[in-house]
Each structure stands twice: as C-alpha cells, then as structure tokens.
Amino acid sequence: MSDNAHLQLDHVVKHFGGLTATNDLSFDVKHGESLGLIGPNGAGKTTIFNLIMGEYRQDSGDILYQNQSITKLPTHARILKGVTRTYQVPRPFSEMSVLENIQIGLMPNQLREMIFQGPDRQKEEEIARNVGLSEQDFNRPPTELSIGDLRKLELARALATNPSLMLLDEVFAGLTLAEIAQIAELINKKRQEGMTFIIISHDLRSLEPLIDRAIAMSFGSIVAQGTFSEVISDQHVQKTYLGDS
Ligand SMILES: Nc1ncnc2c1ncn2[C@@H]1O[C@H](COP(=O)(O)OP(=O)(O)OP(=O)(O)O)[C@@H](O)[C@H]1O
Ligand SMILES: [Mg+2]
Numbered sequence: 001m002s003d004n005a006h007l008q009l010d011h012v013v014k015h016f017g018g019l020t021a022t023n024d025l026s027f028d029v030k031h032g033e034s035l036g037l038i039g040p041n042g043a044g045k046t047t048i049f050n051l052i053m054g055e056y057r058q059d060s061g062d063i064l065y066q067n068q069s070i071t072k073l074p075t076h077a078r079i080l081k082g083v084t085r086t087y088q089v090p091r092p093f094s095e096m097s098v099l100e101n102i103q104i105g106l107m108p109n110q111l112r113e114m115i116f117q118g119p120d121r122q123k124e125e126e127i128a129r130n131v132g133l134s135e136q137d138f139n140r141p142p143t144e145l146s147i148g149d150l151r152k153l154e155l156a157r158a159l160a161t162n163p164s165l166m167l168l169d170e171v172f173a174g175l176t177l178a179e180i181a182q183i184a185e186l187i188n189k190k191r192q193e194g195m196t197f198i199i200i201s202h203d204l205r206s207l208e209p210l211i212d213r214a215i216a217m218s219f220g221s222i223v224a225q226g227t228f229s230e231v232i233s234d235q236h237v238q239k240t241y242l243g244d245s
Contacts, residue, residue, distance in 0.1 A: 005067065006031045006196045007052065007083075007165055012061035014047055014220075021047040022058070023220035029165075034187075034197040036207050036228065039217035040241050045200045047220075049085050049167045052198075054078050065165070082164035086154040086171060088200075092142035098153060099124045099138045105160025124160075131156045132182045147174040155183065165196045172203040180206050204232065216241060 005028035014022045021044045029035045037045050050056040052063060054075040062069050070078055092101045102124045128138055131152040137145060142153055151171055158166060168187075172180050180203070187210050191197065201207040207214075207228075214231040216224040218241070224234035231237055 004030050005064070006033070007198075008064040008067075009048070009052075010062040010064065012048075012051060012058045012063065014044075014051060014056060014058050020220045022051065024061070025220065025222065026061075027215055027222065027225070029196055029198055032191070032194050032196055033213065034191055034199065034211045036211035036214040037198055037200045037217065038202075038204065038207070038214060038231070038237075038241065039223075042219075043217040044220040045217060046088055046169055049169055049198075049200070052078075052083065052167060053085055079161050079163075082162070083167070084158045084161045084163035084165070085167035086151070086158050086169055088169040088173070090142075090147075090150040090154045092150065092153055092157070094141060094143050097139045097141060098133060098145070099128060101142060101153060102127050102156050102160050105157040127156045127160050131159070131186060132179075148176060148179040151175060151179075151183070155186065159190075163195065165198075166190070168197065168199045168201075170200055170202065172201055172206045184210060204228075 008028040009025055012022050012025045013020070025048070037048065039045055047056065051058050054070070054073060058071070063071050065078070065081060065083060070081065093104065096104075099121065106120065106123060125138065133149060133152050133156065137149060142150060145153065151174070155171065171183055175183070184206060187197065199207060199210060211228060214225065214228045215222055216231050216234065216237045218236070223236045223240065224231045
C-alpha cells in the first residue's frame with residue numbers, strides 16, 4: 001500500500017452465486033495517475049467499477065478513497081467525494097434532453113444554486129461543448145444520438161459531477177477514429193489538470209497513449225501489471241487475452 005494512493009482496493013472479494021467475479025483483489029491508483037484495466041470478457045473489470053461506485057457491495061475486503069474506507073457509503077456519497085463513472089452501455093435518461101441529462105450530473109454539487117437561481121444552462125452547455133456534442137443536439141432526446149454522441153454524453157454527465165477520480169468503461173467502443181481522437185484529447189486534457197483515471201478498454205491501441213500503467217485481469221484476478229508494453233508482452237496475457245496459444 002502506498003501513501004499517495006487516490007483509490008485502493010484491499011483484498012476485495014465479490015461472488016455472484018458460485019462465480020467469483022473479483023478474487024481477493026488488491027491494487028491502487030495514485031493521485032493524478034491513469035491506470036488501464038484490460039482483460040477478456042467476464043474478467044471482472046466492470047464489476048470493479050460497480051464495487052468502487054457502491055452499486056454492488058463486496059463480500060469482503062475494503063475500498064479506500066483518499067485513505068478512508070468508502071465501503072459503507074452509498075453511491076451518491078461516493079459521487080459527492082469525487083468518484084464518478086461512465087457505463088459500458090450508455091445509460092442516459094431517455095425522456096430528458098441532452099442538456100437536462102448533464103444537469104442531473106451537476107445537481108449534487110450545485111443543488112443550492114439550482115434551487116435559488118434555476119439550472120445553470122451556461123455550465124451545461126460548456127460541458128456539452130467540451131466533450132464535442134454539437135449545439136443542434138443540446139435539446140434533443142438521447143434516443144436520437146449516434147453511439148459516438150451517446151458516449152460523449154456519458155462523459156459529459158460524469159464530468160458534470162466535478163470528479164477527481166474518473167472510471168471509464170469502454171469509452172471507445174463503437175466510435176469512429178475521429179471520435180476516438182476527440183475523446184482521447186479530452187482525457188489527456190483532464191489528465192494534465194490532475195484528474196485520476198481508471199480506463200477499461202478492449203481497444204488497446206487507443207488505450208496505450210492514455211495510461212501510465214496497466215493491469216490485466218482474468219477470472220477476477222490480476223494476471224499481470226506494469227507498463228503497457230510489459231503487460232501486453234506477458235505470457236499469461238498473451239494466452240488468456242490476445243488469443244496466442
Ligand atoms: N449482476 C450480476 N449477476 C450475476 N453475475 C454477474 C453480475 N455482474 C457480473 N456478473 C458476472 O461476473 C463476471 C464478471 O463480469 P464483468 O461484467 O465484471 O466482466 P468484464 O470484465 O467487465 O467483461 P466485459 O469485457 O465483457 O465487459 C462475469 O462472469 C459476469 O457474468
Ligand atoms: Mg465490462
């Protein structure tokens with residue numbers, strides 16, 4: 001365990017019936033670090049995000065954020081502390097507009113202002129523009145957006161919570177190269193501003209330039225960790241993930 005860990009998983013176990021989704025898992029991410037999380041389908045990557053957010057509760061072990069246990073905190077309290085995520089399958093509120101979806105993200109931090117001054121449309125628009133959503137989509141329902149724009153909206157909603165730790169689940173899936181470049185640029189900008197990231201991605205080529213370090217998982221356990229190239233060249237990773245038999 002290190003002193004400057006931003007987030008720490010300490011012997012975390014999560015079972016679903018007879019299946020062990022995370023198996024005595026321990027790792028940390030440091031302040032301002034960007035950690036890549038890779039592994040085959042069903043390895044337990046998304047489960048880790050669900051546990052960090054408190055959407056699932058681990059069976060044993062502890063999760064610490066800024067050196068304090070958050071295990072007993074509900075999701076909204078974790079978000080208020082600065083932890084946020086995007087979903088592998090985008091989950092906007094479909095009966096609301098794009099901007100209203102972003103407003104929901106802003107709400108916990110700006111509740112007072114919103115009650116007294118109404119929603120901060122300027123702030124919503126600024127976040128929407130920052131992620132590359134175009135003005136003509138601001139008042140549309142998310143059901144009319146392309147997958148690329150839905151992923152941008154996921155990012156916008158997460159950014160609206162003013163996070164210091166951002167968990168990105170398959171942000172690049174289904175995107176064009178131009179959209180990937182746009183989102184990569186945004187992630188790099190936020191990294192420069194000091195935001196801490198854990199990024200899950202099957203798109204290793206897009207992931208590589210965005211991370212300081214990688215962890216590879218298989219069946220709920222860490223099988224390799226280190227720099228991207230160390231992890232990718234690991235024999236176990238080659239076998240279990242890259243299909244080299
Ligand atoms: N709510 C749940 N109920 C039962 N089993 C679950 C649940 N969530 C996840 N699992 C199981 O836990 C294991 C890990 O799933 P998880 O979604 O974390 O994998 P993943 O690494 O994110 O995979 P992918 O790359 O396909 O997204 C899988 O076997 C999955 O079926
Ligand atoms: Mg997943």
